[in-house]
Amino acid sequence: MTLPGEGRQAKECCICTTPLTHQEAGTIGDIIVAHDLEKRFEDLIAVDSISFGVRKGEVFGFLGPNGAGKTTTMKMIQCISPKTGGTLEVFGMDVDTHQQEIKSRLGVVPQETNLDPDFSAYRNLLVYARYFGIPKREAERRAEELLSFMQLEEKRDVLIEKLSGGMKRRLIIARALINEPKLLILDEPTIGLDPQARHLIWERLRSLQAQGNTLVLTTHYLDEAERLCDRLVIMDHGKILVEGTPADLIREYAGNDVVEVERTEKVIARLDELGLNYDLAGDMLQVFTDRPNDVARDLLEVCRHEAAVTVRPATLEDVFLRLTGRSLRE
């Protein structure tokens, strides 16, 4: 039995691992424009000639396994790591020649928590404001405001070491906002946090976007990317594999739904017979399809209900794993 429409979908899935030859380089007026951007270290190319554009007011995500080149790209945008090739403009200015101007308008949430352990939460914000040359009175006003925005008023005079992981991350976000930046760079903003803390941060990031800010973030949490990002790229080995909205990427590279079924001889034989493409995921098989119910019913019949079959919507995680593979990255 052949299910109508299945063949085409299966074929589409085969192209997944080929990197895009065409990348959108961004257009004039974009907040970040990178063209053939490259970062070469002595023995490796961390970022291999990538092009992208980040539009004003959007949340733009960089996804990829460890070592894909995300953080290196962030550091080049922040003007703290010089590029070795290509062009990169932030706010229309060259990162090589306008470091001070760009950095004064950026907010940065680094991957590592580098709050100043010598000071309280409030003093951390004041000391940081001084690096931007913000006058004392104005800095005090903003610090109070930001502590309340990130729900940290009660921790105002507490030393950093006494804060929980979630509070530290919130304080780092507050610190990144002290210069009222128009562009926020967030390198894994919710790393290691509990669900409550993550939801609070997501909500705050969305309200920042609603105020007209542009956000660029990297994350390993694909649900986070799916929730927050208007557009994103998936990187691997220094290259951009795909770019698009989460919904488009899911539709294009994983289909609408996934049928998961136990990996048995019978199931494999049936899937081959139907000409359906499937991925191995441990002792399960994943079938990416637009006709999940038909496939599920068919498989259940074939295995006489001996194997478990589940149907779920495709997610960004499916796209990610299909594109970057399942092998571990160190």
Next chain:
Amino acid sequence: MIRISSRVWSVWRRNWDAFLRTYRVNFIPPFVEPVLYLLALGFGLGTYIEAVDGIPYPVFIAPALVSISVMYSAFFECTYSSFVRMYYQKTFDAIIATPVSIDEVIAGEMLWGATRGMIYAALMLPVLLIFGVVAMPSSLLLIPFAYLAGLLFAGIAMCFTAITPSIDALNYPSFLFITPMFLFSGTFFPLDLLPQPIQYFALAALPLTHVVGVNRAITLAAFSPINLLNLAWIAVATVFFFILAIRLMRKRLIV
């Protein structure tokens, strides 16, 4: 080309604020150290030493105590403390995400190290006055000169910090460079007691020799042309290590 703007003071202020937060413990060494050394060496051991070149022994070592304190405070501030801020606390990373450049961070750290040396000299002065071992008003010059001497040791320290693979490796310059200087720079006995080659070595390669020379002239209110040579040596070395430290740190931190 090293570019430094007034932003350098925001880095200096950060360290000043942190210093004030723990001022009680920071203010102990400059008060306690001269008392201990003067009692033990000056008036204890010193009773067996009638005079050095006609100078009472406590008066002879008083300027050395200031010089050593300036050296230690600036050197340790810009080695261990700066390394902790750079490597463990990631404070430098946090600061260079702002308009402050890496040059300004390193310069600010060194200016702060020098300041710390000056603070210690200023706190030691009243103690030395009480013991009656320094001349006034010339000894007021100890304070501004401590800033210059402090900047020299801060620069040397920052060069070591820039190339050290780990905090433990900073023990090498501490024990192989600072400790010998503490003993062989005309501090507790005159330089001319040493064999001639070692005297030349001390003058050429041990910065503390020149610092002690200037400080001794200040506390005795007895200046000589050789002090100009001391000052010139210090000025040239200070500029050299200040620039070298920034260059080495750029190499370490900009990747």
